[in-house]
Amino acid sequence: MSMRLDVYPVENWDRTNTALEEAWGKHEGNLIQAHRGLATALHEIVLGFAQIYSHKRAIAVVKGNSWAVDFVVPWFLKEAYTVQSIQLEELEKDPEAWVKSLKKDTAFVLFVEDHPVTGETWDWDRFDHLLNDNKQFSIRVSHHSFVSRREASRPLSCRVSSISEHLAVSSSGNRFRISSEIAPWGDWQIDVETERLNKRLSEAVDEKAVLAFEALFPGKALLNGKKRHYDRALLSFEDVGADALIALLEQKLGSSEGLQALHLCAWQSVRLYKGWWKNPPSPDALRGALAIALPLLQRKDFAKLLQESYEELRSRQSW
Numbered sequence: 001m002s003m004r005l006d007v008y009p010v011e012n013w014d015r016t017n018t019a020l021e022e023a024w025g026k027h028e029g030n031l032i033q034a035h036r037g038l039a040t041a042l043h044e045i046v047l048g049f050a051q052i053y054s055h056k057r058a059i060a061v062v063k064g065n066s067w068a069v070d071f072v073v074p075w076f077l078k079e080a081y082t083v084q085s086i087q088l089e090e091l092e093k094d095p096e097a098w099v100k101s102l103k104k105d106t107a108f109v110l111f112v113e114d115h116p117v118t119g120e121t122w123d124w125d126r127f128d129h130l131l132n133d134n135k136q137f138s139i140r141v142s143h144h145s146f147v148s149r150r151e152a153s154r155p156l157s158c159r160v161s162s163i164s165e166h167l168a169v170s171s172s173g174n175r176f177r178i179s180s181e182i183a184p185w186g187d188w189q190i191d192v193e194t195e196r197l198n199k200r201l202s203e204a205v206d207e208k209a210v211l212a213f214e215a216l217f218p219g220k221a222l223l224n225g226k227k228r229h230y231d232r233a234l235l236s237f238e239d240v241g242a243d244a245l246i247a248l249l250e251q252k253l254g255s256s257e258g259l260q261a262l263h264l265c266a267w268q269s270v271r272l273y274k275g276w277w278k279n280p281p282s283p284d285a286l287r288g289a290l291a292i293a294l295p296l297l298q299r300k301d302f303a304k305l306l307q308e309s310y311e312e313l314r315s316r317q318s319w
Helices: 011-024 038-052 073-078 095-101 124-133 190-201 207-215 242-253 283-287 302-317
Strands: 031-035 058-063 082-087 106-112 138-142 157-164 167-172 232-236 259-261 289-293
Touching (some): 106 124, 242 289
Parallel strands (some): 106 138
Antiparallel strands (some): 157 167
8 A cells, every 4th residue: 555645845956066075175155056867957956047047038059069058049049038158169269259249138148067977178267257357147068078177157157067867966055046946846856966976976087097098099089189077988890889899898898887889779869859959970970979977997907808899890890
Protein backbone atom coordinates (compact mmCIF):
# COMPACT_ATOMS: atom_id res chain seq x y z
CA MET A 1 0.00 0.00 0.00
CA SER A 2 1.34 3.42 -0.91
CA MET A 3 0.15 6.96 -0.38
CA ARG A 4 1.71 10.08 -1.85
CA LEU A 5 1.46 13.61 -0.51
CA ASP A 6 2.15 15.91 -3.45
CA VAL A 7 3.86 18.74 -1.57
CA TYR A 8 7.49 19.78 -1.10
CA PRO A 9 8.77 22.10 1.65
CA VAL A 10 10.10 25.25 -0.01
CA GLU A 11 12.56 25.51 2.87
CA ASN A 12 14.42 22.53 1.41
CA TRP A 13 15.45 24.70 -1.53
CA ASP A 14 16.87 27.32 0.84
CA ARG A 15 18.73 24.61 2.74
CA THR A 16 20.03 23.17 -0.52
CA ASN A 17 21.31 26.59 -1.61
CA THR A 18 23.17 26.96 1.69
CA ALA A 19 24.74 23.51 1.36
CA LEU A 20 25.76 24.11 -2.24
CA GLU A 21 27.32 27.44 -1.31
CA GLU A 22 29.48 25.66 1.26
CA ALA A 23 30.63 23.15 -1.36
CA TRP A 24 31.05 25.76 -4.09
CA GLY A 25 32.95 28.24 -1.94
CA LYS A 26 31.57 31.46 -0.50
CA HIS A 27 32.15 34.77 -2.26
CA GLU A 28 31.12 37.99 -0.54
CA GLY A 29 28.05 39.52 -2.16
CA ASN A 30 27.31 36.52 -4.42
CA LEU A 31 24.06 34.57 -4.32
CA ILE A 32 24.15 30.80 -4.99
CA GLN A 33 20.94 29.10 -6.16
CA ALA A 34 20.05 25.60 -7.31
CA HIS A 35 18.03 24.89 -10.46
CA ARG A 36 16.73 21.67 -11.94
CA GLY A 37 19.11 21.42 -14.90
CA LEU A 38 20.61 23.99 -17.27
CA ALA A 39 17.61 24.52 -19.56
CA THR A 40 15.27 25.08 -16.61
CA ALA A 41 17.78 27.44 -14.98
CA LEU A 42 18.16 29.59 -18.08
CA HIS A 43 14.43 29.68 -18.72
CA GLU A 44 13.76 30.81 -15.16
CA ILE A 45 16.58 33.35 -15.02
CA VAL A 46 16.11 35.08 -18.39
CA LEU A 47 12.31 35.28 -18.19
CA GLY A 48 12.41 36.40 -14.58
CA PHE A 49 14.96 39.04 -15.45
CA ALA A 50 12.83 40.22 -18.37
CA GLN A 51 9.86 40.64 -16.02
CA ILE A 52 11.87 42.67 -13.50
CA TYR A 53 13.29 44.92 -16.24
CA SER A 54 10.21 44.94 -18.45
CA HIS A 55 11.02 48.46 -19.68
CA LYS A 56 14.17 47.15 -21.39
CA ARG A 57 13.06 45.78 -24.76
CA ALA A 58 16.32 44.46 -26.17
CA ILE A 59 18.66 41.57 -25.43
CA ALA A 60 22.05 40.59 -26.85
CA VAL A 61 23.44 37.10 -27.49
CA VAL A 62 26.75 35.63 -28.57
CA LYS A 63 26.13 32.62 -30.81
CA GLY A 64 28.12 29.79 -32.32
CA ASN A 65 29.37 27.67 -29.43
CA SER A 66 26.34 26.30 -27.54
CA TRP A 67 22.71 25.26 -27.84
CA ALA A 68 22.11 27.13 -24.56
CA VAL A 69 21.81 30.42 -26.46
CA ASP A 70 19.63 29.34 -29.35
CA PHE A 71 16.75 27.91 -27.36
CA VAL A 72 16.37 31.14 -25.36
CA VAL A 73 16.02 33.53 -28.32
CA PRO A 74 12.62 32.50 -29.84
CA TRP A 75 10.57 33.69 -26.85
CA PHE A 76 12.09 37.17 -27.04
CA LEU A 77 11.49 37.36 -30.78
CA LYS A 78 7.84 36.42 -30.28
CA GLU A 79 7.54 39.18 -27.68
CA ALA A 80 8.92 41.73 -30.18
CA TYR A 81 12.24 42.27 -28.40
CA THR A 82 15.19 43.56 -30.38
CA VAL A 83 17.72 40.71 -30.45
CA GLN A 84 21.29 41.84 -31.07
CA SER A 85 23.36 38.80 -32.03
CA ILE A 86 26.93 38.17 -33.05
CA GLN A 87 28.92 35.03 -33.82
CA LEU A 88 31.67 34.29 -31.32
CA GLU A 89 34.40 34.30 -33.97
CA GLU A 90 33.34 37.83 -34.99
CA LEU A 91 33.11 39.05 -31.40
CA GLU A 92 36.68 37.95 -30.66
CA LYS A 93 38.01 40.32 -33.33
CA ASP A 94 36.87 43.44 -31.45
CA PRO A 95 34.78 42.80 -28.31
CA GLU A 96 35.08 46.42 -27.14
CA ALA A 97 33.42 47.76 -30.28
CA TRP A 98 30.47 45.37 -30.00
CA VAL A 99 29.92 46.13 -26.32
CA LYS A 100 29.88 49.87 -27.07
CA SER A 101 27.38 49.31 -29.91
CA LEU A 102 24.74 47.71 -27.66
CA LYS A 103 21.43 49.53 -27.31
CA LYS A 104 20.87 51.45 -24.07
CA ASP A 105 17.73 49.44 -23.32
CA THR A 106 19.54 46.09 -23.52
CA ALA A 107 18.24 43.97 -20.64
CA PHE A 108 21.12 41.48 -20.63
CA VAL A 109 23.87 39.89 -22.71
CA LEU A 110 23.83 36.08 -22.89
CA PHE A 111 26.98 34.15 -23.80
CA VAL A 112 28.66 30.80 -23.15
CA GLU A 113 32.12 30.19 -21.74
CA ASP A 114 32.85 26.85 -23.38
CA HIS A 115 31.65 24.34 -25.95
CA PRO A 116 29.37 21.66 -24.44
CA VAL A 117 30.92 18.86 -26.51
CA THR A 118 34.56 19.75 -27.09
CA GLY A 119 35.24 22.01 -24.12
CA GLU A 120 36.76 24.66 -26.42
CA THR A 121 36.83 28.01 -24.65
CA TRP A 122 37.82 31.66 -25.22
CA ASP A 123 38.64 34.85 -23.30
CA TRP A 124 35.17 35.13 -21.77
CA ASP A 125 36.44 36.67 -18.52
CA ARG A 126 37.70 39.76 -20.35
CA PHE A 127 34.37 40.05 -22.17
CA ASP A 128 32.43 39.82 -18.90
CA HIS A 129 34.68 42.52 -17.46
CA LEU A 130 33.92 44.77 -20.45
CA LEU A 131 30.18 44.30 -19.99
CA ASN A 132 30.33 45.22 -16.30
CA ASP A 133 32.44 48.29 -17.07
CA ASN A 134 29.82 49.29 -19.64
CA LYS A 135 27.04 48.76 -17.05
CA GLN A 136 25.50 45.85 -18.97
CA PHE A 137 24.04 42.85 -17.16
CA SER A 138 25.53 39.55 -18.29
CA ILE A 139 24.25 35.99 -18.08
CA ARG A 140 26.90 33.46 -18.96
CA VAL A 141 26.73 29.67 -19.18
CA SER A 142 29.53 27.41 -18.04
CA HIS A 143 29.34 23.84 -19.34
CA HIS A 144 32.74 22.77 -17.99
CA SER A 145 35.02 25.69 -17.06
CA PHE A 146 33.58 26.10 -13.57
CA VAL A 147 35.35 22.88 -12.52
CA SER A 148 38.68 24.70 -12.50
CA ARG A 149 37.50 28.34 -12.23
CA ARG A 150 35.06 29.39 -9.52
CA GLU A 151 35.92 33.02 -8.89
CA ALA A 152 33.33 35.49 -7.61
CA SER A 153 30.74 36.80 -10.06
CA ARG A 154 31.01 40.51 -10.84
CA PRO A 155 28.21 42.79 -9.58
CA LEU A 156 26.23 42.79 -12.86
CA SER A 157 26.92 39.15 -13.77
CA CYS A 158 25.16 35.83 -13.33
CA ARG A 159 27.04 32.61 -14.05
CA VAL A 160 24.97 29.46 -14.68
CA SER A 161 27.01 26.27 -14.30
CA SER A 162 25.74 22.96 -15.68
CA ILE A 163 26.52 20.40 -12.98
CA SER A 164 24.53 17.44 -14.32
CA GLU A 165 21.36 16.77 -16.27
CA HIS A 166 19.47 17.28 -12.99
CA LEU A 167 21.32 20.22 -11.46
CA ALA A 168 22.55 23.67 -12.43
CA VAL A 169 23.97 26.25 -10.04
CA SER A 170 23.70 30.00 -10.56
CA SER A 171 26.10 32.44 -8.94
CA SER A 172 24.96 36.05 -9.24
CA GLY A 173 26.61 39.33 -8.29
CA ASN A 174 25.16 41.73 -5.76
CA ARG A 175 23.39 43.88 -8.37
CA PHE A 176 21.95 41.01 -10.41
CA ARG A 177 18.42 40.12 -9.33
CA ILE A 178 16.99 36.65 -9.90
CA SER A 179 13.25 36.05 -9.69
CA SER A 180 13.05 32.36 -8.72
CA GLU A 181 9.47 31.28 -9.33
CA ILE A 182 9.99 27.61 -10.23
CA ALA A 183 13.00 26.20 -8.38
CA PRO A 184 11.70 26.57 -4.78
CA TRP A 185 8.76 24.28 -5.51
CA GLY A 186 10.82 21.27 -6.56
CA ASP A 187 11.80 18.14 -4.66
CA TRP A 188 15.20 19.16 -3.29
CA GLN A 189 17.21 16.59 -1.36
CA ILE A 190 20.23 18.28 0.17
CA ASP A 191 22.51 15.23 0.30
CA VAL A 192 21.74 14.23 -3.30
CA GLU A 193 22.37 17.70 -4.73
CA THR A 194 25.54 18.20 -2.69
CA GLU A 195 26.88 14.84 -3.88
CA ARG A 196 26.16 15.80 -7.49
CA LEU A 197 28.07 19.05 -7.11
CA ASN A 198 31.01 17.55 -5.23
CA LYS A 199 31.34 14.77 -7.79
CA ARG A 200 31.57 17.26 -10.63
CA LEU A 201 33.96 19.59 -8.82
CA SER A 202 36.28 16.66 -8.08
CA GLU A 203 36.83 15.93 -11.78
CA ALA A 204 40.49 16.19 -12.76
CA VAL A 205 41.88 18.70 -15.26
CA ASP A 206 45.40 18.17 -16.63
CA GLU A 207 46.61 20.19 -19.61
CA LYS A 208 50.01 18.47 -19.73
CA ALA A 209 48.54 14.95 -19.75
CA VAL A 210 45.95 15.77 -22.44
CA LEU A 211 48.44 17.43 -24.80
CA ALA A 212 51.04 14.70 -24.25
CA PHE A 213 48.49 12.02 -25.13
CA GLU A 214 47.24 13.81 -28.25
CA ALA A 215 50.84 14.28 -29.40
CA LEU A 216 51.11 10.47 -29.65
CA PHE A 217 48.63 10.62 -32.55
CA PRO A 218 50.06 13.21 -34.99
CA GLY A 219 47.52 14.98 -37.18
CA LYS A 220 44.53 13.61 -35.31
CA ALA A 221 43.98 16.22 -32.56
CA LEU A 222 40.58 17.85 -33.09
CA LEU A 223 41.36 21.07 -31.20
CA ASN A 224 45.00 21.50 -32.07
CA GLY A 225 46.28 24.78 -30.58
CA LYS A 226 42.87 26.04 -29.40
CA LYS A 227 41.94 27.19 -25.89
CA ARG A 228 40.02 24.52 -24.06
CA HIS A 229 39.03 22.79 -20.85
CA TYR A 230 41.56 20.00 -20.31
CA ASP A 231 39.44 17.20 -18.90
CA ARG A 232 39.35 15.21 -22.15
CA ALA A 233 41.40 14.34 -25.20
CA LEU A 234 39.76 14.82 -28.60
CA LEU A 235 41.01 12.82 -31.57
CA SER A 236 39.57 12.28 -35.02
CA PHE A 237 40.28 9.11 -37.02
CA GLU A 238 38.77 10.10 -40.35
CA ASP A 239 39.24 6.70 -42.02
CA VAL A 240 37.36 4.68 -39.38
CA GLY A 241 34.17 5.09 -37.37
CA ALA A 242 34.56 6.13 -33.75
CA ASP A 243 31.75 3.83 -32.61
CA ALA A 244 33.53 0.81 -34.11
CA LEU A 245 36.72 1.93 -32.40
CA ILE A 246 34.91 2.14 -29.07
CA ALA A 247 33.46 -1.36 -29.56
CA LEU A 248 36.97 -2.79 -30.02
CA LEU A 249 38.34 -0.89 -27.05
CA GLU A 250 35.47 -2.10 -24.89
CA GLN A 251 36.49 -5.69 -25.59
CA LYS A 252 40.04 -4.96 -24.47
CA LEU A 253 39.23 -2.70 -21.52
CA GLY A 254 36.13 -4.48 -20.29
CA SER A 255 34.21 -1.20 -20.37
CA SER A 256 33.50 1.76 -22.63
CA GLU A 257 33.28 4.22 -19.74
CA GLY A 258 35.11 7.44 -20.53
CA LEU A 259 34.77 7.01 -24.30
CA GLN A 260 32.27 8.93 -26.43
CA ALA A 261 31.84 9.09 -30.20
CA LEU A 262 30.77 12.53 -31.40
CA HIS A 263 28.96 11.69 -34.64
CA LEU A 264 25.19 12.05 -34.73
CA CYS A 265 24.44 8.33 -35.04
CA ALA A 266 26.05 7.78 -31.65
CA TRP A 267 23.42 10.13 -30.17
CA GLN A 268 20.60 8.71 -32.33
CA SER A 269 19.90 12.26 -33.45
CA VAL A 270 19.94 14.21 -36.68
CA ARG A 271 19.41 17.65 -35.11
CA LEU A 272 21.73 17.62 -32.10
CA TYR A 273 24.33 20.00 -33.55
CA LYS A 274 22.06 21.74 -36.05
CA GLY A 275 22.14 25.52 -36.08
CA TRP A 276 24.18 26.32 -32.99
CA TRP A 277 27.59 24.73 -33.73
CA LYS A 278 29.39 27.23 -35.95
CA ASN A 279 31.98 25.59 -38.23
CA PRO A 280 31.69 22.03 -36.89
CA PRO A 281 34.17 19.34 -38.00
CA SER A 282 33.68 17.92 -41.49
CA PRO A 283 31.40 14.85 -41.77
CA ASP A 284 34.45 12.57 -42.10
CA ALA A 285 36.17 14.17 -39.10
CA LEU A 286 32.97 13.94 -37.06
CA ARG A 287 32.44 10.29 -38.01
CA GLY A 288 35.79 9.37 -36.51
CA ALA A 289 35.80 11.89 -33.65
CA LEU A 290 36.43 10.39 -30.24
CA ALA A 291 36.34 12.06 -26.81
CA ILE A 292 38.44 10.35 -24.15
CA ALA A 293 38.13 11.13 -20.44
CA LEU A 294 41.26 12.04 -18.50
CA PRO A 295 41.33 8.92 -16.27
CA LEU A 296 41.73 6.73 -19.36
CA LEU A 297 44.65 8.84 -20.59
CA GLN A 298 46.42 8.10 -17.33
CA ARG A 299 46.39 4.35 -18.00
CA LYS A 300 49.86 3.38 -19.17
CA ASP A 301 48.56 0.89 -21.74
CA PHE A 302 45.68 2.94 -23.16
CA ALA A 303 47.57 4.71 -25.96
CA LYS A 304 48.91 1.36 -27.16
CA LEU A 305 45.45 -0.23 -27.04
CA LEU A 306 43.95 2.67 -28.97
CA GLN A 307 46.64 2.50 -31.66
CA GLU A 308 46.25 -1.28 -31.98
CA SER A 309 42.46 -0.99 -32.25
CA TYR A 310 42.75 1.72 -34.88
CA GLU A 311 45.17 -0.34 -36.98
CA GLU A 312 42.96 -3.41 -36.61
CA LEU A 313 39.96 -1.50 -37.95
CA ARG A 314 41.95 -0.15 -40.88
CA SER A 315 43.15 -3.67 -41.67
CA ARG A 316 39.58 -4.99 -41.69
CA GLN A 317 38.48 -2.22 -44.05
CA SER A 318 41.28 -2.92 -46.51
CA TRP A 319 39.78 -6.19 -47.67
